[in-house]
Amino acid sequence: MSSDRYTAPLTPDTIAAVTNQYFDLEKPYALPRYGNDCTAYVTGKDYMKAVADAIRGAKKFIFITGWQVDSDVELDQRGVAGHPGRLTELLADAMARGVHVRVMLYDAINMAVDTHEEITRTRLDSLPTGKGSMKVMLQNANTGRAVVKWGSKDSNAYFSHHQKTVIVDGSVAFVGGIDLAYGRWDTNTFDVVIDPKIHVLNDAYNGQVSRGRRMNAEEVKLTNWVGHRPGFMWPPKREVLNESCQPRQPWQDIALRIKGPAAFDVFVNFVLRWNSFAGTGTNFMDGALTKSWFDDLGGTQSLVDPLQKGGGTTTVQVCRSASSEQLRDELNIWRRGSYVTDDWKQPNQKRRETLVKTREAWAGEHQTSIRDAMINSIRAAQGYIYIENQFFVSDCGVDDKMTQSPAKNQIVHELSEAVRRAINANRPFHIWIVLPEHPEGLLEDEATASQAWWALQGTRRGQHALIRNITMYLIFKKFKDAGDSVPVRTAWGYDALAKELGMENKWRDYVTVLNLRNFGHTKDFMLTEMVYIHSKLMIVDDAVAIIGSANVNDRSLNGNGDTELAAVVVDDSGAAMTDVGQGIRIVTRKFARDLRMKIWKKHFGMSVDQATTGIKKQGLPAGIDLERPLEKASIKALRDLAVANRKIYNQVFLHTPRDSFGTLAEGREHYKRKGELDLTWTPPLDPDYMSGGKHNIAKASAELANIKGFFVEMPLQWGSKEAKTPPPPLGASTMIARNEVPAEPEVPETTGITEQV
DSSP: OOSGGGSGGGSOOOOOOOOSSSSOOSSOSSOOEEEEEEEEEOSHHHHHHHHHHHHHTOSSEEEEEESSOOTTOBOSOTTOTTOTTBHHHHHHHHHHTTOEEEEEEEOOOTTTOOOOHHHHHHHHHHSOOTTSEEEEEEEOOOOOOEEGGGTEEOTTSSOOBOOOEEEETTTEEEEESOOSSTTOOOOTTOOOSOOTTTSOGGGSOOTTSOOOEEOOHHHHHTTOOBTTBOOOOOOGGGEEOOTTTOOOOOEEOOEEEEESTHHHHHHHHHHHHHHHHTTSGGGTTOOOOOHHHHHHTTHHHHOOOTTSOOSSSEEEEEEEEEOHHHHHHHHHHHHHOGGGSTTSSSOOHHHHHHHHHHHHHHTTSOEEHHHHHHHHHHHHOSSEEEEEESOBOOOOOBOTTOOBOSOOOOHHHHHHHHHHHHHHTTOOOEEEEEOOSSOSSOTTSHHHHHHHHHHHIIIIISTTOHHHHHHHHHHHHHHHHTTOOOOOOOTTHHHHHHHHTTOTTGGGGTEEEEEEEEEEEOSSOEEEEEOEEOOEEEEETTTEEEEESOOBSHHHHSSSSSBEEEEEEEESSSOEEEEEETTEEEEEOHHHHHHHHHHHHHHTTTTOOSOOSSSOOOOOOTTOOTTOTTSHHHHHHHHHHHHHHHHHHHHHBSSSOOTTOSSTTGGGGGGEETTEEOOSSOOOBOGGGEETTEEOHHHHHHHHTTOOSSEEEOOTTTTTTOSSOOOOTTSGGGOOOOOSOOOOOOOOSTTOOOOOO
């Protein structure tokens, strides 16, 4: 490929205008909207506080979507008597003011996953409505997929309604990866030690262990109803995590608040989803959100005009993943127009007809505008890419067992090509990928093991893995520059050739794969747990940020799986040529740049804001230049820090993932007691940190104090001696995530008597 695309960074300083290179303009869900005021949230605490404040300020309506919504989740004011920050309290207060609430939940197939939607609907429907109203709809992805295994067509079986949005009065919208659900509320501290006053009952959550104790009498009282306002939900089997010896799972996620014209497109997505399901199937009793109803509540008056530039500085395109069947279901809604068309304020019939014809032409194919925007942004990258994602399942050929990758999406290929272009142009380039150590759930479960396996294949071990591809491109370049023909090898053969040439670690100049982890201790036990990466984030060149609900897997990206929503954010202000390291000057923009640096400060431990027995607040690590991430010293310092941190964890703890574990579940052997796996306790430490059969808290803490921040190296050889490829459940393309808390039937409230444990 020509290196002409790299000449722009060599021009003198200039202010760059917004371009269309990042957006999906081929078959988009919505057009880019101008003048938005955008705020990114890097903690669940800050996000939920912003949502709570928006609910308190609502005047007309509140629309909520979620893969999982728990009615008793505390959005703010945790630890305050009476728990006034619970979702039920906030919504009941809003309805008393005359606000109308509509909630759209994933109608889970409980044999596969339980998201508590039935009990959440029951509790929300029980709230006093005052002058307002409450309606809750359960729905699934409209995939049109046939499930042969069940012997009949069932489009709702293994694909989910996965969008996470809150829309208030049509002028402010929240999007991202954070459900209003258990475990998502977290701080910059990533504390692994449970505070029962802050993490009440189900909110003290860890999907990697089993609950260790029964509820106590005070916790039972928390479940009491007061009038028609429910208390906290009963935990399954009346059991909770044992705070004395079990860690909670910290949660890393990213969300976005949009004030301005793009909020309209989030609003319209809700109406399209609701109205296309209303009156059909299991939703035959649910009425549509009609224009007359909307006009009566005064909703139109508060809607933002999407065709007018707002007062903010960011251009935002809202993107979706949606099936062709869903698009066909939505056509009649588009044809009727009214308040879902972006010309609602100043009707333009000719323009409206043109857009309807366009949507009719596109309805035969799946809508993949999130994937397309990601690919466009990767192809536009000139310096670096930063990714945080819950999954990394992309087409990478076969694994070493010759099992074909279950994925068809081309994200790994596109990332590889971005590096190839840089290698051929003799330019530095880097990709940072931050993943959970494994998807949440038990490593003994097929779904968890399979997705962990394929993340390792996509990054390092698969036939066309990202790192393997980069190694191959580096070899090609070396031989081409020398004027020699490139030796022909199998994909795995280039690893051996790289070692012969002393290039086996050269790929580290171009990619770093990371996890996050923290530790802490109680009176008697040293605890550690991975920080669960649930983000769906991509930042390219500190110029564009994509924030949403879409994972790097086929379910999220290919349109015929989960329903997803994301925002592509490009700041119009603060755009200028920037020295990002190694002499490279690229156009960066304020929103994306500030977001990446805020996240890095958090992960380096610079933003720790609470007293903790784990990682303490610290300064910027030596060698790191936050403003020039492409500097060789910055790349090396981050990698060395992550390697050193991982080494310390593995030195103190016996069960943490590491390259020496031949199987994915090998570390779990240390949880065994009397020969049986017991996940209700904390296993022994390395013998050097034990004393008299107990954890030596002082000695272990002294060693762990050498850890700097939360980054740890991802063990890319972990599980490489598995006897066979972990099988994906329910078919290769339908891998699902294990849910956090398997709910059970609610205690009947009509008796007025609280069940005792």
